[in-house]
Amino acid sequence: MxxxxxxxxxxxxxxxxxxxxxxxxxxxxxxxxxxxxxxxxxxxxxxxxxxxxxxxxxxxxxxxxxxxxxxxxxxxxxxxxxxxxxxxxxxxxxxxxxxxxxxxxxxxxxxxxxxxxxxxxxxxxxxxxxxxxxxxxxxxxxxxxxxxxxxxxxxxxxxxxxxxxxxxxxxxxxxxxxxxxxxxxxxxxxxxxxxxxxxxxxxxxxxxxxxxxxxxxxEHGSERWELLTTGDAGWVRGVPGVDVVSFDGGWALFEASTESARHAVLAEAVSRGDVVSFGREQTTLAQIFREVVR
CATH class of the missing domain: 3.40.50.300 (P-loop containing nucleotide triphosphate hydrolases)
Known part of the structure; x- marks a missing residue:
């Protein structure tokens, strides 16, 4: 070492x-x-x-x-x-x-x-x-x-x-x-x-x-979340406590004001039966670098 x-x-x-x-x-x-x-x-x-x-x-x-x-x-x-x-x-x-x-x-x-x-x-x-x-x-x-x-x-x-x-x-x-x-x-x-x-x-x-x-x-990860569905994810914009950052067809990047709001998005997506993936936005080294040297 x-x-x-x-x-x-x-x-x-x-x-x-x-x-x-x-x-x-x-x-x-x-x-x-x-x-x-x-x-x-x-x-x-x-x-x-x-x-x-x-x-x-x-x-x-x-x-x-x-x-x-x-x-x-x-x-x-x-x-x-x-x-x-x-x-x-x-x-x-x-x-x-x-x-x-x-x-x-x-x-x-x-x-x-x-x-x-x-x-x-x-x-x-x-x-x-x-x-x-x-x-x-x-x-x-x-x-x-x-x-x-x-x-x-x-x-x-x-x-x-x-x-x-x-x-x-x-x-x-x-x-x-x-x-x-x-x-x-x-x-x-x-x-x-x-x-x-x-x-x-x-x-x-x-x-x-x-x-x-x-x-x-x-430690420096994003607080934003990504949802990918096989259908149209436009409904995410109507979930209370959710602010959609970006949206494209079945993909949505959003911020949730509370954990329950995030869970509501996932529950709704599951109920629609078309979830491909759901998780925290992958933070890149470039993003971490900009944050810590700012």
Whole structure:
């Protein structure tokens, strides 16, 4: 378990991190979201030891993170960090060797990982000859090739097309399934929502919300309800205590002033015998994000 405890970081008069604390659980994918300048990259660099914190600590399994621990981390910076004139396979093998892998094992693992990431036909190409999307895949391979015990990825989905996003999602999910805490930042809230077990939302250097998707939806969820019927749902507008927000044929989105009003809608729908679904409106991460950073 990777834990950040009360991290504070200043750049001159600007407070970049203000007592930032959250946990990345073993085997869990944690999405780290926030606007530009919110503090995501600063927090990640402190975790990796690239930056020093003014106060606060980073621990793994309850003990302060050491340089030896960090050798078992995988890190992907937002900036391009590969040698542009090295060949893709050669560079990935080299990085595995730096982490202590034997030559044969390093080459085998690098080739398998690159193949899985869709770079199997580009192994002998130089990094600079790749498209930006393929350079991103190569950078992800560089972070994963030594099979790290902790993964910290800054905008890993940037520049990827939808098919590549699916591929990278699968690779990261497998890393988490093997027990690695995985922390990644992204501006693509739909990807974060689909992939993550846990979410951390940061704004102005402060954590605004953190927890599982289910917990955040329960805490910040909509008070609106959806009804879908096989007939015309226009009758919902006549139920006392109900305010219809939107309506289209057999579908109605409404607010109920009391629980009994909501139950009245469901009872009437059941009596008409045409209920397809009924439930609370599904709150998206984008909606929660707007609410907590407002």
């Amino acid at each position: 990777l834990e950040l405890h009360d991290l504070t970081k200043r750049y001159g008069d600007r407070l970049a991190l203000d007592s930032v604390s959250f946990t990345v659980g073993d085997g869990r994918l944690t999405g780290f979201v926030g606007g530009n300048g919110a503090g995501k990259t600063t927090a990640m660099r402190i975790v990796l030891g690239v930056l020093a914190t003014d106060s606060g600590t980073v621990t793994i399994d309850g003990a302060a993170v050491t340089a030896t621990d960090r050798r078992r981390f995988g890190y992907m910076p937002e900036e391009r960090g590969l040698y542009p004139k090295m060949r893709v396979l050669e560079q990935t093998v080299y990085l595995a060797r730096l982490h202590g892998w034997a030559p044969v094992a390093a080459r085998r693992n690098a080739a398998e990982l690159l193949e899985r990431l869709g770079l199997g036909e580009r192994l002998d190409d130089t990094v600079e000859s790749l498209s930006l999307g393929n350079q991103q895949r190569a950078q992800i391979a560089a972070a994963l090739v030594h099979r790290p015990e902790v993964l910290v990825l800054d905008e890993p989905f940037s520049g990827l097309d939808p098919m590549a996003v699916e591929t990278v999602q699968s690779v990261l999910s497998d890393a988490a399934a093997q027990g690695a805490p995985v922390l990644f930042s992204s501006h693509q809230l739909d990807v974060v929502e689909r992939l993550c077990d846990d979410l951390v939302i940061i704004a102005d250097g402060r954590i605004r919300a953190a927890g599982s998707r289910e917990a955040l939806r329960a």
